[in-house]
Amino acid sequence: MTCNPNWAEVKDNLLHGQTASDRPDIVLRIFNANKDELINIKVKQQFIGEVQAYSYVFEHQKCGLHHVHLLLTLKQNSKLTTSNIVDECISAEILNPDTDPELHNIVIENMIHGPCGDWCKDGKGKCSKYFLKKFHDETRMDENGYPTYRRTDTGHDAASVVVTDANNSENVIHHDAIKNCIDTRYVSPFEACERIYCRSLQNKRHAVIRLPVHLPNQQIVTIGDAESEGAIRNALENETMVSLTQHEQLGQTQQHTLNGKQKDIVHTILNVALSNEEGLLKSCFYIDGPGGSGKT
Incomplete structure (x- = not known):
């Protein structure tokens, strides 16, 4: 999910003459509220199924607004295992403006890549983001379950045109912001506010600890x-x-x-940990004792 400076909540809270770049504090608060609502829809409301675990991380960009990468792990009974189930949840097409005008406008304004240029092409002249995508009449899934989304060929939706003076090649300005920049650490105003507010740039559920065994x-x-x-x-x-x-x-x-009391504590906790009863699984234990009494 990428932050959108045109969100109504952002514009409504700006003073006259201000832009979203002038108020990173407002933008961040609204972005975090929308991020929390996204997780609420996906995880608690189970919009695409039961979620086993999730993890997300923020990214702050110098040339654009920040965004969050959210990884969801669905439970086995909710996994997207067929092409039809994928098509019900994900669309990689420009929607029909007559039947879905709102979603169509969102895609056109915010989710169109290009036109490709030096900013996204590799040494071989190919787009590093793998555009243009090939058309497919139906969604296909490989042996690892990775989908290739349906993209039907409905003709061109836009064209990229460059107007230059054919008799004068000197009026072309060659400027590469990436090559001309200084190799240094850049902290955007949005990331600076995030640090000031002491907000975590990542989160996950459930926490996974790698045990030192093999x-x-x-x-x-x-x-x-x-x-x-x-x-x-x-x-x-x-x-x-x-x-x-x-x-x-x-x-x-x-x-x-272990002595007798320590063994009783260990057995009590293990019995709860290995139990399938929902009430017992919510139990909380607090072990009190002086230092050196063997609590650990």
Whole structure:
């Protein structure tokens, strides 16, 4: 979702003569409110199905307004598994102005890429964003479930025209804002406000913690390009993480060192954690005790 300076909430709160760029504080507050509403629609209202987890991150751009990348992981019974289900949720076409005038205007004003130029072309002259997209009469999904959206050929909707003086090539101004800029850290007014307000630039649910365990002989080994044979052997033998078997043995050893009260606490918490009862899963435990009494 990209911030839109033409949002009615933004314009209504600007003073006479002000633009959205003059009030990054207002724009940010409205953008965050819309972001929260987007998550509410997708996650709590289950607009496209039940959400297992989500993660989002903000991006602030020098040449444009900020936006948020939102990744949703749907539960198995809500995944978009067929082309028909994808078409019900996602459209990659310019909609009919007669049947969907509001959405048609939004797409035309905010979601058209181009015309392509030096700003988006790679060294081979191709668009780095892979435009123009090929037309497809129907949505197709590959073996990994990645869709190629339906884009029917309805003819050209726009044309890019450049008018120059054929007899005078000197009136063409060659200006590249990217090549002429200074290689430095640029903080936009919007990102500066975000930092001042101490807002997090990312969030996720649920938090995922990588445990320092691995299956037998599946540990991560890092070897440099110029490493000697001895260094490679040492890297293979270096155990930066313990295996699941070692982890279980460590847990069993620690279990025997617990006293009666500590074992009762561990068993109580494990019974709740392994329970399928909804009421028990919402339980909260608070363990109180002086330092050195073995709470950890």
